[in-house]
Amino acid sequence: MSTSLDLCEQIPLAVRGRHETWNFIRNFASSWVTPLEEADGYSESVLSATEERLGISLPAALKEAYALFGCRSDLTRNQEYLLEPTALYIDHNALIFRHENQGAALWGIRLADLQHPDPPVYHSWCEVGNVMGEWELWLGRFSLACLDLILWESLYDNRMPTEYRDSDDKDLALVEQLYSELPSFEGNDSYTPFGVRWFTGPDLLLCYTGVDLRVRTRTREALCSIRESLPGDWLYE
Incomplete structure (x- = not known):
């Protein structure tokens, strides 16, 4: 695997537009997982069949994402699952494309936004009895929600060293001192939900x-190094 990808340098480029986001995902896959190949995406015929089944036109960004990496479960289906085209569905006036692995949360594009090439993404918690809560804005563009998805799912790839533990304010101060923070943005250029760094x-x-x-x-x-730098009860995911 290549070690040349400078994440701090590449993130500002990735948020400029959806095509730059796709380039970042290609580079991230090559550097941190395995390179994307043509067979890693769904064909145009599969996506057209999905549109016919649902009776809608899928946004350009969604079709581009599924055509680029939609078949790569290691990038998209470790914890919160990117639904396969045959599993996409409409509920609560939204196109649902992502589920939390135990059904506790959903991500969707509102039907009213489907005409936009790169529409905003909304999120809802599923409450007691599988009752959906209110839709809340997640990220301002679908492509950036994909960037968030790829980074987040990489934390749950059990083929690579991954761990987690509870944190406190002292941890954050130490993390800020020891590591480089990826650039963050507000509004439609944000690629992370509120509070995530x-x-x-x-x-x-x-x-x-x-x-x-x-x-x-x-x-x-590298895993041993972070255990030493941030001591505590690390747990294997």
Whole structure:
């Protein structure tokens, strides 16, 4: 695997537009997982059949994402699942495309926004009795929700060293001191939901959620290093 991808340098480029986002995802897959190949995306005929089944036109960004990496479960279906085209469905006036692995949350595009090439994404918690809560804005563009998805799912790839533990304010101060924070943005250029912060260091990617720390490393040596730098009860995911 290549080690040349500078995440801090590439993130500002990735948020400029959806085609730049797709380039970032290609580069991230090559550097942190395995390169994308033509067979990793769904064909135009599959996506057209989905549109016919649902009776809608899918946004351009959604079709581009599914055509690029939609078949790569290692990038998209470790924890919160990107639904396969045959599983996409409409509910509560939205096109649902992502589920939390135990059904506790949903992500969707409102039907009223489907005409936009790269529409905003909304999120809803499923409450007691599987009753959906209100839709809340997640991220301003579908492509950026895909960037968030790819980074987040990388933390749950059990083929690579991944761990997590509860965190506190002291942890955050130490993380800020030891690691480089990935650039963050507001409004339609944000690629992370509120409260989530990403950091990187040699061969590691670390996510601070406000509740816990989650880390993905490329090597066992990098995992040992973060255990020493941030001591505590790390748990294997």
